[in-house]
Amino acid sequence: MRIHLTNVFVDDQETALRFYTDVLGFAKKHDVPLGADRWLTVVSPEDPEGTELLLEPSGHPAVGPYRAALVADGIPAASFAVDDVRAEFERLRALGVRFTQEPVEMGTVTTAVLDDTCGNLVQIVHSK
Template sequence: MRIHLSSVFVDDQEKAVRFYTDVLGFVKKNDVPLGADRWLTVVSPDDRDGTELLLEPDGHPAVKPYKTALVKDGIPATSFAVDDVHAEFDRLRGLGVRFTQEPVEMGPVTTAVLDDTCGNLIQIIRIGPSAS
């Protein structure tokens, strides 16, 4: 068994696909119209057949209070692995990305948390010796 698909709830799919591709660097894999919404997934450019991230509309009534509570408490909706948190932080900040947590080293783990502009906090993480 392996993870095939995970999702993050977004308030605007078009804005989300631009952020997740143009800023974070993912590539669009699926874009299937489903009425007013789309089955819209992105993948890592390094693993185009790997786990897909569904940019899922947040229209269900339970989603917005859930997202609001997570953001209020500073809890990321998901986490993405990077080779160097400090370098990725610098790159993304240079593109205007707002971080709610700058890089923090906790033993073998380094994390930072960013705002995805679509109602979520996203953690970037490196486990293992720091690349910087």
């Protein structure tokens, strides 16, 4: 068994697609119209057949309070592995990405947390 698909709820799918592809560097995998919304997924360009991230519309009534509580408590909705957290932090900050947590070393891991501009906090992490 392996993870095939996971999701983040987003306020605007087009804005999310631009952020996750143009800024974070993911590649669009699926873009299927579903009424007013889309089945919109991205993948790592390093693993195009790997786990997909669904940029899911946040219209369900439970999503708003759920995401607000996570953001208020500083809890990321997703975590992405990178080779060098500090270098990725500098690259993303130069692109205007807002971080809620600068790089922090915690034992064998280094993490940083950013705002995805779509209602979520996202963690980048490197394990030694």
